[in-house]
Amino acid sequence: MKKSICVVAVVLAIQxxxxxxxxxxxxxxxxxxxxxxxxxxRSTEQFEGEPRISVAFRERGNEIEGWxxxxxxxxxxxxxxxxxxxxHTAKRNxxxxxxxxxxxxxxxxxxxxxxxxxxxxxxxxxxxxSGQPVQDHLVWELKREN
Numbered sequence: 001m002k003k004s005i006c007v008v009a010v011v012l013a014i015q016x017x018x019x020x021x022x023x024x025x026x027x028x029x030x031x032x033x034x035x036x037x038x039x040x041x042r043s044t045e046q047f048e049g050e051p052r053i054s055v056a057f058r059e060r061g062n063e064i065e066g067w068x069x070x071x072x073x074x075x076x077x078x079x080x081x082x083x084x085x086x087x088h089t090a091k092r093n094x095x096x097x098x099x100x101x102x103x104x105x106x107x108x109x110x111x112x113x114x115x116x117x118x119x120x121x122x123x124x125x126x127x128x129x130s131g132q133p134v135q136d137h138l139v140w141e142l143k144r145e146n
Contacts, residue, residue, distance in 0.1 A: 041122060041142040047072035053140050055124060064090040064097060120144045
């Protein structure tokens with residue numbers, strides 16, 4: 001049963017990645033900024049042996065969209081919450097992508113900035129919460145998944 005679930009997950013991931021021909025920035029004239037800001041990125045910080053944060057980007061038409069999964073987040077009285085968030089209409093400026101995610105139950109939004117330092121490393125920063133600057137300095141080092 002576990003092998004079947006893993007195979008299905010891998011097939012879905014491959015389909016998701018191959019759904020956009022520009023995902024890896026391969027266009028006539030060479031690579032573009034999306035080359036380093038596409039794909040799946042995982043934090044080096046761990047939560048119970050798993051990356052605390054995973055984020056993925058892809059281009060669909062003229063938009064950048066994706067998802068983020070945050071493990072071990074605090075919500076109400078629970079410090080072990082997993083948040084699955086999606087986003088679209090992200091904005092790219094060189095190797096930086098900014099985007100906003102909605103929190104569950106109309107609890108507001110989080111504004112994010114992802115900066116790719118290289119094709120395989122980057123940082124994710126929480127900038128705003130419901131439009132206000134985040135009080136804590138929340139930055140995670142990320143590595144691109146192969």
